[in-house]
Amino acid sequence: MGILSIILFMPVIGALLIVLIPASNVRLTKYTAFVFTLIPLMLSLYLFGSYDRMSGGFQFEEFAQWIPAINANYHIGVDGLSLSLVLLTTLLSFISVLVSWKTSFRPRAFFAWLLLLETSILGVFVSLDLLLFFIFWEIELIPMYFLIALWGSGRREYSAIKYVLYTLFGGAFMLAGILSLYFTAGTFSVVELYQTDFSLLAQALPLAATFFLFFIGFAVKLPVFPFHTWLPDAHTDAPTAASIMLAGSLIKMGGYGMFRICLGLFPDEAQHYAPLILALAVVNIVYGGAITLKQTDIKRLIAYSSVSHMGFVLLGLFALSELSLLGASLQLISHGLITGLLFAVTGILIHNTHERHIKKLGGLARQVPVLTAIFVVGGVGAMAVPGTSGFIAEVTVFLGAFSTSVVSSAPVFTLISLTGILLAAAYILTTLLKVFFGPPKPTFDHVHDVTLMEKIYCGVLVVCIFAIGLYPKLIIDILEPVVASMALLWGG
Amino acid sequence: MNWITIIPEVIIAGTALVIILLDLISHKRFLPTTVSIGGIVVAAIFTLTADYSTPLTIFGGLLTIDGWSSFLRIILLAVTAGVILVSGDYYAKLKHSWAEYHALLLFALTGMMLMPSAGDLISAFITIEVAIIPLFIMAGLLKDSRSCEASLKMMLIGGIASAIMLYGMAFIFGSTANTNLGEISLAISSMSEVSGGLMLGILLLAAGFCFEVAAIPFHMWAPDTYEGSPTPVTLYLSAASKIAGMAIIVRVFTTAFTNPQSLSAEWGIIFAAISALTMTLGNLLALQQTNIKRLLAYSGIAHTGYLLIGIAVLGVSQGQDGQPTLLFYLAAFALAEIAVFTPVIVITRYLKSDETGDFAGLGQRSPLMSLVLSLGLISLIGLPPTAGFMAKLYIFTGAANSGLLWLVIIAVLNTVISAYYYLKIIKIIWLKEPVYTEKISLPLLPGLVTILTATGLILLGIAPYLLIKLAEGSVIILP
Numbered sequence: 018m019g020i021l022s023i024i025l026f027m028p029v030i031g032a033l034l035i036v037l038i039p040a041s042n043v044r045l046t047k048y049t050a051f052v053f054t055l056i057p058l059m060l061s062l063y064l065f066g067s068y069d070r071m072s073g074g075f076q077f078e079e080f081a082q083w084i085p086a087i088n089a090n091y092h093i094g095v096d097g098l099s100l101s102l103v104l105l106t107t108l109l110s111f112i113s114v115l116v117s118w119k120t121s122f123r124p125r126a127f128f129a130w131l132l133l134l135e136t137s138i139l140g141v142f143v144s145l146d147l148l149l150f151f152i153f154w155e156i157e158l159i160p161m162y163f164l165i166a167l168w169g170s171g172r173r174e175y176s177a178i179k180y181v182l183y184t185l186f187g188g189a190f191m192l193a194g195i196l197s198l199y200f201t202a203g204t205f206s207v208v209e210l211y212q213t214d215f216s217l218l219a220q221a222l223p224l225a226a227t228f229f230l231f232f233i234g235f236a237v238k239l240p241v242f243p244f245h246t247w248l249p250d251a252h253t254d255a256p257t258a259a260s261i262m263l264a265g266s267l268i269k270m271g272g273y274g275m276f277r278i279c280l281g282l283f284p285d286e287a288q289h290y291a292p293l294i295l296a297l298a299v300v301n302i303v304y305g306g307a308i309t310l311k312q313t314d315i316k317r318l319i320a321y322s323s324v325s326h327m328g329f330v331l332l333g334l335f336a337l338s339e340l341s342l343l344g345a346s347l348q349l350i351s352h353g354l355i356t357g358l359l360f361a362v363t364g365i366l367i368h369n370t371h372e373r374h375i376k377k378l379g380g381l382a383r384q385v386p387v388l389t390a391i392f393v394v395g396g397v398g399a400m401a402v403p404g405t406s407g408f409i410a411e412v413t414v415f416l417g418a419f420s421t422s423v424v425s426s427a428p429v430f431t432l433i434s435l436t437g438i439l440l441a442a443a444y445i446l447t448t449l450l451k452v453f454f455g456p457p458k459p460t461f462d463h464v465h466d467v468t469l470m471e472k473i474y475c476g477v478l479v480v481c482i483f484a485i486g487l488y489p490k491l492i493i494d495i496l497e498p499v500v501a502s503m504a505l506l507w508g509g
Numbered sequence: 510m511n512w513i514t515i516i517p518e519v520i521i522a523g524t525a526l527v528i529i530l531l532d533l534i535s536h537k538r539f540l541p542t543t544v545s546i547g548g549i550v551v552a553a554i555f556t557l558t559a560d561y562s563t564p565l566t567i568f569g570g571l572l573t574i575d576g577w578s579s580f581l582r583i584i585l586l587a588v589t590a591g592v593i594l595v596s597g598d599y600y601a602k603l604k605h606s607w608a609e610y611h612a613l614l615l616f617a618l619t620g621m622m623l624m625p626s627a628g629d630l631i632s633a634f635i636t637i638e639v640a641i642i643p644l645f646i647m648a649g650l651l652k653d654s655r656s657c658e659a660s661l662k663m664m665l666i667g668g669i670a671s672a673i674m675l676y677g678m679a680f681i682f683g684s685t686a687n688t689n690l691g692e693i694s695l696a697i698s699s700m701s702e703v704s705g706g707l708m709l710g711i712l713l714l715a716a717g718f719c720f721e722v723a724a725i726p727f728h729m730w731a732p733d734t735y736e737g738s739p740t741p742v743t744l745y746l747s748a749a750s751k752i753a754g755m756a757i758i759v760r761v762f763t764t765a766f767t768n769p770q771s772l773s774a775e776w777g778i779i780f781a782a783i784s785a786l787t788m789t790l791g792n793l794l795a796l797q798q799t800n801i802k803r804l805l806a807y808s809g810i811a812h813t814g815y816l817l818i819g820i821a822v823l824g825v826s827q828g829q830d831g832q833p834t835l836l837f838y839l840a841a842f843a844l845a846e847i848a849v850f851t852p853v854i855v856i857t858r859y860l861k862s863d864e865t866g867d868f869a870g871l872g873q874r875s876p877l878m879s880l881v882l883s884l885g886l887i888s889l890i891g892l893p894p895t896a897g898f899m900a901k902l903y904i905f906t907g908a909a910n911s912g913l914l915w916l917v918i919i920a921v922l923n924t925v926i927s928a929y930y931y932l933k934i935i936k937i938i939w940l941k942e943p944v945y946t947e948k949i950s951l952p953l954l955p956g957l958v959t960i961l962t963a964t965g966l967i968l969l970g971i972a973p974y975l976l977i978k979l980a981e982g983s984v985i986i987l988p
Contacts, residue, residue: 084974086981087906148902152893159892162932166940174940178932185928189921196909196917222914 019079020064021093024057024107025139028132035129043124050114050128054135058107064095065104065495073097073498075145075208083149089205093143097495098276098346102142102269105353108477109265110135113258115474116361120168120256127168134160134262141270147195147205147278154270155188161251161259161267168256176250183237183247191234191274197222198282210282228286231278232294238271239327242300252320257364260316264323265357269349272330276346276503280334284506287337288423294335295430301328303433306440310447315375316367318448319359322399325437326352332434333414336427339504341417344410346496351406351485355398358478362391365471366452369464375448380457385466389453391475396445398482401438406485411438423507511567514559514574517552517582518622524548525615532608538600541611542593548615549590556582564986566628570689573628573764576983577832581625581756584840588749589618591847591962594954596741598858603739606650614745617643621749625756630678630688633761634671637721640753641667644746648738659737666730667720674717680710681765690764698768711766711776715783718761721754722813723806725787735806740857743802744850747809748843755816755839762820763828763985770827777824780817785919788814792926800863801853804930805846808889811927812842815901818908818916825911828987833980834903840976841888841896841969848885848962851955852878859949865934870943878951879938881959886931888966891924896969903977 031053038045068076078094095103113131120127137160140153158181166177199205200221202213215224222230237244248268252260280287305324312318326348333345365388367373370381382389398405401412418431467475485492512519527548528541556579564575593614596603603610620640627633645667649660682688684707685696697703720727735743767773791811798804816838822831855878860867872879888897901924905917951959969976 084977086974086977087903152898155898156893159887163939166936174936178929178936181932182925182929185925186922189918189925192905192921193909193914193918196906197914199906200910221909 019077020060021077021095021143022079024060024064024103025093025136025143027053027057027060028110028135028139032129032132035125035132038125040125046125046128047114047118050132053132054107054111054114057135057139058111061100061104061107065100068095068097068100068495070097070494070498073502078145083146087148087199087205088203089148090146091149092146092206092208093149094145095143097497097499099142099273101346101350101492101495102266102273103139105269105350106135106138106142106266108481109261109353109357112357112361112474112477113261115470116261116364117256117258118470122168127164130160130163131258131262134164134259138262138266138270142273145207147198147207147210149205150207151188151192151195154191155185157267158184161263164259165251165255168259169254170256171254172250173254176247176254179247180251183244187234187237187244190230194227194230194234197227197230201227207277207281215282224283225286225290228279228283228290231283232275235271235274235279238268239275239331240268240271240324241297241327241331242304242324245301245305245324248324249317249320252323252360253314253317257360257368260320260360260364261357264320264360265353268323268327269353272327272334272345272349275331275334276342280337280342280503280506287335288507291335291337291424292426295332295424295427298328298331298335299430299433301325301331302437303440306437306444309444310440312444313375314373315378315448315452316360316363316373318375318444319356319363322441322444323352323356325441326356326399328434328437329411329414332418332430335424336418336421336431337423337504337507338417338421339500341414341421341427342500342503343493343496344413344415344417346500347406347410347413347485347489347492350492351398351410351482354478354481354485355395355405355407358391358475358482359395359399361475361478362388362395365467366392370461375451378452378461380453380455381461381464382453383457384461384464387467387472391467391479392453393449394479394482396449398486400442400445404483404486406482406489409486409489514565514567515572515623517556517586518619520548520552520555521615521622522619525612525619528608528612528615536607538607541608542597545593545611545615546590549586549593553583553586556586570691571629571632572623572626573760574626575985577756577760577985578626580836580980580983581752581839582622584752584843585618585621585749588752588843588847589614589745591851591958592741592745592749594958595744595847595851595854597952597954598854599739599741603650610647610650613643613647617641617647617745618749621753624753625760627757627760628690628764630681630690630693630761633757634675634678637674637757638671640750641721644742644750647742647745648734650742651737651739655737656739657737659734663730663734666727670717670720670727673713677710677713677715677717680706680713684710690761693765694768697766697772703769703772708775712779714761715758715776715779718754718758719783722751722758722816723810724783724813724817725790725810728787728791728810728813731810732803732806735809736800736802736863740802740850740854743805744846744854747805747850748846751809751813751816752839752843755820755835758820759823759832759835760985763823763832763987767824767828767987773824773827775824777821780824781821781913781916784814784817784821785916786814787811787817788920788923792923792930795927795930798930799865801857801865801868801934802863804865804934805849805853808927808931809846811923812889814923815904815920816842818913818920819904821913821916822904822907822911825913828985830911831907832984833977834900834907836980836983837973837977838900838904841900841966844962844965844969845885845888845895845897847958848881848966849889851959851962852882855951855955856949865937868934868937869941870938870946871949872939874943874946875949875951877956878949878959881963883935883938884963884966886935888970890928890931894967894970896966896973899970899973903973
């Protein structure tokens with residue numbers, strides 16, 4: 018059993034232990050969750066450090082026979098992109114445990130679901146077998162359903178079931194895609210599929226159809242317009258920890274899947290349909306940004322901003338140049354950190370002020386200076402101000418998409434997408450202005466500022482955001498081999 | 510010695526007789542339970558120890574005993590044991606016919622266990638009737654108006670279905686001059702073309718079988734019968750009789766009608782169409798049900814639809830593919846049904862209500878039962894890591910491989926629809942606040958059953974090859 022398996026299954030073991038702890042012992046429950054998310058974080062940091070950047074490719078692979086009859090195997094491994102996402106997920110899971118430290122409503126079940134959620138997300142990123150990938154993809158629904166439906170707020174039950182049905186709907190298409198690939202190539206192994214030339218084989222379905230089956234599956238998750246309506250509901254009504262996991266880590270499964278499967282396995286189809294998908298990306302960016310401007314609920318505002326930001330991922334992915342792919346990968350990581358921070362700090366804000374309507378908040382900068390500062394950092398990250406990881410990511414996407422020689426119409430789409438930056442500045446700045454600046458309101462005079470614990474976990478994310486923003490080599494180093502080999506599919 | 514090969518059935522029928530005789534002497538509550546479980550265990554031992562690697566044809570071709578028969582015998586015995594163990598809650602209601610209840614259960618089991626082995630149209634008909642007549646009585650055991658309606662409805666529609674089936678058999682006999690399945694196959698393959706009369710016969714036969722497994726449009730009896738019957742009988746109907754029905758469809762159609770290829774593909778497509786219709790309507794009708802037993806009836810109809818995909822694959826592939834996947838699906842379905850019904854039996858008896866709304870807050874009142882119930886429902890949706898996922902995966906894979914990808918897409922979309930009503934129950938159990946907070950205790954025997962089935966569901970979800978290997982060794986070998 019390798020380190021990767023330990024990272025993958027450590028949270029499940031933690032969840033099982035938590036179930037065995039007596040309900041009265043809340044302290045032990047929390048510490049168990051703490052330890053069993055800390056260990057995977059440490060181990061994935063170790064893997065991140067020891068990944069051989071020179072040779073690239075899949076490393077730390079593990080293989081075991083699982084269902085020989087259909088040639089499905091327990092095959093896991095990571096390359097630079099999935100390893101970065103694994104690290105992001107273990108980090109956000111750990112932070113989610115800290116964020117939920119004060120949970121008093123059924124803490125045992127809460128932490129158990131949270132840990133199960135971590136394993137299922139990690140499983141998606143490390144699986145190199147499509148069946149295994151799909152299983153983790155579907156398992157994730159159950160913990161998230163309960164996290165939203167039990168510990169959420171507002172129309173939580175509606176949002177939870179909407180989330181599940183949307184994802185199942187996408188999953189149905191993906192399963193059809195997986196089966197179609199399986200009957201074309203006779204294997205579930207991603208590594209083997211990479212080496213297969215489908216045009217030489219009798220295809221179970223036309224390749225373009227298979228491509229779109231996968232694309233729809235991932236598009237629901239990313240989310241891509243018009244499949245995005247579950248996102249604001251789910252993110253808004255979820256408890257803070259689940260919002261962080263959803264926006265920070267879970268929707269990245271969609272981007273990752275597109276990179277790994279839609280681009281990696283169907284380069285010709287991807288190139289052929291790129292203009293169509295880039296158009297969707299533009300809609301995501303502009304429509305998502307515009308609709309964010311109209312939001313009055315602070316959590317919903319951040320949720321909608323994800324739709325816009327994920328549009329940049331789609332733009333970068335389907336511009337199909339090395340630089341744009343790098344930008345998209347960076348955006349996946351950077352958005353995870355920034356939105357994670359924004360949801361964490363919004364959670365604190367709502368918890369402390371008992372208010373989530375932007376109009377009713379105001380002038381908080383005086384009363385809660387530290388919280389304001391943290392929110393501002395998250396905000397400038399989301400606005401892609403230089404120095405933050407958001408800047409590096411979005412600039413790379415724009416440069417890559419503008420200069421791509423693979424998709425001729427990409428520069429036009431890129432130019433339109435630039436308005437996304439303006440929109441982001443508009444909604445972030447107006448929010449900052451309305452919520453934190455202006456005359457202080459006496460109702461919030463006795464609102465607590467952030468506690469030490471909250472400072473620590475927000476601080477960690479702030480450091481990460483600036484570290485990548487100021488020294489991007491930190492992560493570009495490990496992403497570079499992946500995107501370079503991917504870009505070769507379209508001639509570099 | 511022909512009798513040796515059907516000794517498990519003989520033991521079961523014998524046990525039923527012993528129970529009736531013992532009832533003359535003693536009315537102890539646990540006597541019928543103990544005796545029937547004993548009989549089932551002995552029958553299981555005889556099934557497991559015998560060697561069926563070469564098919565045995567007995568009684569002049571009336572029965573064919575092979576791996577297929579023994580695999581299904583084990584599943585049916587296990588399901589029946591489960592039903593008997595969870596029936597304890599109905600003792601108060603069925604007190605006056607307690608021994609008869611067990612005896613009827615075992616008589617029906619005798620018929621069901623013989624159904625998968627039918628080697629002749631005559632024995633097919635007789636075994637079906639042996640299985641189904643006790644079920645008519647069992648559905649009406651509660652003797653209230655609902656229960657009587659359940660029984661009568663099943664009997665009337667069942668009678669019509671039997672008539673249709675016999676009519677079909679007559680046509681087949683008329684066209685091939687044979688009732689033996691193997692002989693029929695030979696007769697058909699020597700024909701220059703398949704006559705209209707034969708085709709009509711096959712269609713009528715299929716229609717009769719569709720009643721047995723509650724496929725649309727022959728499903729009308731199911732919701733009312735499921736609702737009115739004692740709940741353990743509902744479980745028995747939805748699990749055991751469906752399994753036996755599927756098994757006999759596979760036996761008859763693969764043995765008799767897989768030659769020539771055009772005929773095989775023809776009924777394959779017919780079953781594919783019935784399958785699409787059955788799962789779609791079953792799921793859509795289930796959406797609005799608030800009575801748990803009716804809901805499970807429609808869910809069972811939907812699952813008949815998924816199972817018929819396997820039959821369609823069988824037809825399209827000329828009987829080559831699909832048998833192991835069907836066996837796996839049947840086992841997974843049986844496990845999930847028991848996992849769902851056991852808590853439902855205990856809970857509905859306690860609450861004196863079948864309405865799903867009354868399940869509010871069950872998660873707090875009875876965590877173990879709620880957990881197993883949720884697990885069973887998740888398996889019925891077909892989500893990992895449960896047996897239901899693997900079962901669906903296998904059956905969808907098989908269908909995609911046989912060029913039935915359109916059917917797979919309909920089926921996966923159906924899975925999404927079904928998630929809505931299954932999750933609705935899970936939601937009520939865990940998210941709604943309970944009206945009363947007192948705990949509902951789980952009796953010992955049903956507790957045992959729930960733990961066993963839950964373990965089975967997870968185990969088969971993670972390591973399906975444990976069973977699929979056995980299933981692959983249990984297919985019907987065509988001459």
